[in-house]
Amino acid sequence: MKNSFRLLAAALAVAMTMPVMAAQTVNNNFTVSVQLASLCMAKNSGATTLNFGTYTAFQGTAQTPAAPVTLTFDCTRGLAPVSVAFDTTNGTAAGVGVLAGLQYALTASSATTVAGIAASTSTIGTADAVSYSVSGTMPADQAGTCGTATCSASHTRTLIVTY
Amino acid sequence: MAPRRQSIAAAVLAKGTVAAWIFANAADSAARFEVSVTLRSASQPDPTLCVAGGKAHPLGITAIVKCAPLPSPAAQPDHVVSSVLFYMSRGVWLGTVDETMGLGTVTSWRVVRLANRDYLEMMVGW
Numbered sequence: 001m002k003n004s005f006r007l008l009a010a011a012l013a014v015a016m017t018m019p020v021m022a023a024q025t026v027n028n029n030f031t032v033s034v035q036l037a038s039l040c041m042a043k044n045s046g047a048t049t050l051n052f053g054t055y056t057a058f059q060g061t062a063q064t065p066a067a068p069v070t071l072t073f074d075c076t077r078g079l080a081p082v083s084v085a086f087d088t089t090n091g092t093a094a095g096v097g098v099l100a101g102l103q104y105a106l107t108a109s110s111a112t113t114v115a116g117i118a119a120s121t122s123t124i125g126t127a128d129a130v131s132y133s134v135s136g137t138m139p140a141d142q143a144g145t146c147g148t149a150t151c152s153a154s155h156t157r158t159l160i161v162t163y
Numbered sequence: 164m165a166p167r168r169q170s171i172a173a174a175v176l177a178k179g180t181v182a183a184w185i186f187a188n189a190a191d192s193a194a195r196f197e198v199s200v201t202l203r204s205a206s207q208p209d210p211t212l213c214v215a216g217g218k219a220h221p222l223g224i225t226a227i228v229k230c231a232p233l234p235s236p237a238a239q240p241d242h243v244v245s246s247v248l249f250y251m252s253r254g255v256w257l258g259t260v261d262e263t264m265g266l267g268t269v270t271s272w273r274v275v276r277l278a279n280r281d282y283l284e285m286m287v288g289w
Contacts, residue, residue, distance in 0.1 A: 039190070039192070040190075040192040041192055042192055042193060042194035042195075044194055044196075048194075048195070048196040048197060049196065049197040049198075049199055050196060050197065050198045050199070051199045051200070052198070052199065052200035053200070053201065054200075054201045054202075054203050055200055055201070055202050055203065056203045057202065057203065057204045063200075069196050071194040071196060072194070073192055073194065081192075087193075090198075097198065099198060099199070099200050100200055100201075100202040101202070102200060102202060104198065104200075106198070132194075134196065136198070138200070143204075144202040144204055145202075146202045146204040148204070149203070149204060150201060150202065150203045150204065151201070151202045151204070152199070152200070152201045152202075153199065153200060153201075153202070154197050154198060154199035154200070155197070155198060156195050156196070156197055156198075157195070157196055157197075157198050158193045158194065158195045158196075159193065159194045159195075159196065160191050160192070160193045161191065161192045161193070161194075162189060162190070162191050163189075163190060163191075163192065
């Protein structure tokens, strides 16, 4: 029993005097890659109706909307749209259309861009916000088409941004 | 193929590749919006803003009702008329109008102003 105790004590002493091994690292490099398909997408908020109000037949002055509509696109940061046009379903690409027999012409402002926030290790970032203000005018002295005292009409137009 | 031609062909191919890449990468994004209008083709004249008048001609008379703020359509014939003409710049037509006119003499007329419309009464002899 006494010998066994001595052997255990000796073994512990040897174990406690062994040097601690230093931690080692080794590198194995690899590549992270991605292909970003840049994009703009419509993201409107607020009123999206361009209301010309009430046009009295043969009125002597051109009619303009009380307020323009603002159309916003979220775009990949750094991606600048190159041109804008209107749909050809309810008018011409230049923005001319007819509503209740009244001709109108739309105009789109130049782009206003609010730069987005770049992505980082703590945030995914935000998009560039590209906005266009769309307004229009109805020429004076138009008869219109209406079988009753008043007619209300509306249709959908589309602003197409090419980037 | 000579080396120079090869290099030209390679350059043309390279430019074509770039052009195709740009073309293939052009894309559109669309935002829809509504365009609306209310057309008022006829309106109730405001009696306080309407002025009645007339212009005599050898064979007839032109009765004119002007309602602000709209100007009256051209009511000055450039030739002698042989019938009674009536121009109304604003107002609700209560029915159809027979455009066939006969010769006659307006001996009197007056504008009757009601709550919701004005109308012209004429005494015609023929």
